[in-house]
Amino acid sequence: MSSVFSLLHDDLQKALTARHWQPTPIQNAAIPEIIKGNSRLLIAPTGSGKTLSAILPILHRCISEGWQPLSVLYITPLRALNRDVDRRLQEIADSVGLRVGLRHGDTTQSERSKQVRRPPHILVTTPETFQLMFTGKNLRKLLTTVKAVIVDEVHDLAASERGWQLSVGLARMEALSGQKVQRIGLSATVGNPQQVAEWLAEDGEAIIETGKRVTEIVVETEFPTTEDETGGIEYAIPSRAHAIFRQVISIIENDAPCLLFVNSRSDAETIANRLQKMAPGLEIGVHHGSLATKTRIEMEDGLRSGKVAGLVCTSSLELGIDIGLINRIIQIKSPRSVDRLLQRVGRADHRLGGIGRGNIFAWDCDELSEAAVIAQRAMRGEIEPVIWRDNPRSVAV
Numbered sequence: 001m002s003s004v005f006s007l008l009h010d011d012l013q014k015a016l017t018a019r020h021w022q023p024t025p026i027q028n029a030a031i032p033e034i035i036k037g038n039s040r041l042l043i044a045p046t047g048s049g050k051t052l053s054a055i056l057p058i059l060h061r062c063i064s065e066g067w068q069p070l071s072v073l074y075i076t077p078l079r080a081l082n083r084d085v086d087r088r089l090q091e092i093a094d095s096v097g098l099r100v101g102l103r104h105g106d107t108t109q110s111e112r113s114k115q116v117r118r119p120p121h122i123l124v125t126t127p128e129t130f131q132l133m134f135t136g137k138n139l140r141k142l143l144t145t146v147k148a149v150i151v152d153e154v155h156d157l158a159a160s161e162r163g164w165q166l167s168v169g170l171a172r173m174e175a176l177s178g179q180k181v182q183r184i185g186l187s188a189t190v191g192n193p194q195q196v197a198e199w200l201a202e203d204g205e206a207i208i209e210t211g212k213r214v215t216e217i218v219v220e221t222e223f224p225t226t227e228d229e230t231g232g233i234e235y236a237i238p239s240r241a242h243a244i245f246r247q248v249i250s251i252i253e254n255d256a257p258c259l260l261f262v263n264s265r266s267d268a269e270t271i272a273n274r275l276q277k278m279a280p281g282l283e284i285g286v287h288h289g290s291l292a293t294k295t296r297i298e299m300e301d302g303l304r305s306g307k308v309a310g311l312v313c314t315s316s317l318e319l320g321i322d323i324g325l326i327n328r329i330i331q332i333k334s335p336r337s338v339d340r341l342l343q344r345v346g347r348a349d350h351r352l353g354g355i356g357r358g359n360i361f362a363w364d365c366d367e368l369s370e371a372a373v374i375a376q377r378a379m380r381g382e383i384e385p386v387i388w389r390d391n392p393r394s395v396a397v
Contacts, residue, residue, distance in 0.1 A: 003028075004023050005023055005031075007057075008056060008057070009059075009096070011095075011096040011097075012056060012063070012092075012096055015092060015095035015096060016056075021052075024048050024053075025044070025209045026042060026048050026049055026050055026053045026209040027052060029053075029207050030042050030053040031056060031057045033207065034053075034057035034184060035057040035061065037182055038182070038203075038205070039200065039201035039203055039204045039205075040184055041154065041186075041187070041190070041200055041204055041205070042185065042186050043193050043206060043208045044208070044209040044210075044211055045209075046342075046343075047346070047352055048211050050186045051089075051152070053186075054186060058150065058182075059093065061148070063096060063098070065147075067121065067147050069119035069145070070123055070146055071122070071145060071146060071147050071148070072121060073122075073123055073125065073149045074122055074125070075126065075127060075130060075150065076124070076126065076152040076153060076319070077152075077156045077157055078126075078316060078318075079105065079126065079289075079296075080316055080317060081152065081153070082104050082124050082125065082126060083297070088322065098121040098122065099120040099122070100121070100122045100124065101115050101120030102123075103123055103129055104126045104129050105128070105129065127162050127165055128162075130169050131169050140176060143176055146177065146181060147181060147182065148181060148182040148184065149170060149181055151166070151184070151185045151186070153186065153187060154186060155190050155196065155386050156319060158196055158200075159387060159388055161394060163199075164388070164389075165395050170183070183200050183204065185197070185204070188346060189339035190206075190383065191383040192385035193208060194206050195385070213346075214355045215379050216355060216356065216358070216379075217345060217357075217358045217360065217378060217379060218359045219359075219360045219362075219368065219372045220361060221363055222244045222246070222247045222361070223240070224240050225243065227246075228240070228243040228246065231246070235278070238363065240363040241363055244361045244363055245274060245278055247361070248260065248310075248330055249278060251328060252309050252310040252330075255328045256309040257303055257311070257327065258309070258310045258327060258328045258330055259303075259310075259311055259313060259344075260312045260331075261314070261318070261332070262333070263314070263333060264314065265289070268286050269288075271312050271332060272284050272285065272286035275310065275312070282309045282310060283308050284309065284310050285303070286299070286311070286313070287312070287314075288316050289314070300317075303324060303326075315340075318344055323347060325349075326347050326348045327357070328357045328358065329345050330360075331344060331359070332361055333360075333361075333362050333371075334362060334367050334370040334374060335360070336374075337384060338378045338382060338384055339383050339384060341358070341360075341375065344358070
């Protein structure tokens, strides 16, 4: 194997060869740096292989240096992303004899106890569950053996108090173990990469690969017809909203499966219900953080299998999730920011060199104007910088 994969342990090389995997640009740039133990922020478009860029060299170190369980934390902001990452990591880790565990708010007590008795080499978790691990004597002991931490969608965490909470947790973990931990961040949307890299780790540096992904976004509205006037009265919605829902249904019928993003949980429930009533022949689902775990998993699996034609969701499916073949993203009302729009459109054609196709629908001038500006900036790659508060005291309370 003459590619950058030749730097990896023989067992990993065999597993990669058996799967006919070839390195992507971000993997070519990142693997040599991470193997050396450097803390790095990896920035590349969605579908470009960032997860393997981080995990492959860490697995190499785990095998070559004989790291004992628990040795790696993989931290993500969302439970849905946790499940997705766990599913993807299991395959490659199992092939080299390493165990992967999943721990978050939905994890059963029996599974939690099993993780303490027989720790995995890699634990996929959330920032909040990571913090809770400090409250148990046995769990604290496990944290002393951690050698590396991978923070997925680091831009989402750095911009909020959750990021500072995570930063405090990492400092506590290093104090417990008495050693520095290698830190790796992943993101597709960071406007100020070097500052975020230094926020993640004092010696952090950014590795940036722009890739060849294309983003196509259409901002539009629909003008009501007589049919929409009647339908608006029937469903107690503005006639223009009815016209837009009618157009959304047409897109789903011709380009399923689709993800429909909205900005609140109440909108997700309401819009999913109205679309299902207007198009009883289509399977329309809903996904947000307040739903039961079983329901969310059923919706995700239904979308992957093709049973669900359109899934109305909030940010619960926004970040880094490989939900299968999605042909088009539909955004109802303005997404409010460039990075959020790029993350959402990134779910469509989620692969190296894919085309992110999206439609933004709105029914008033302010929403349309804002959406148009955001869409233009997104297609030019003009991403807002990640901004955080210095020394937020609420984290220390």
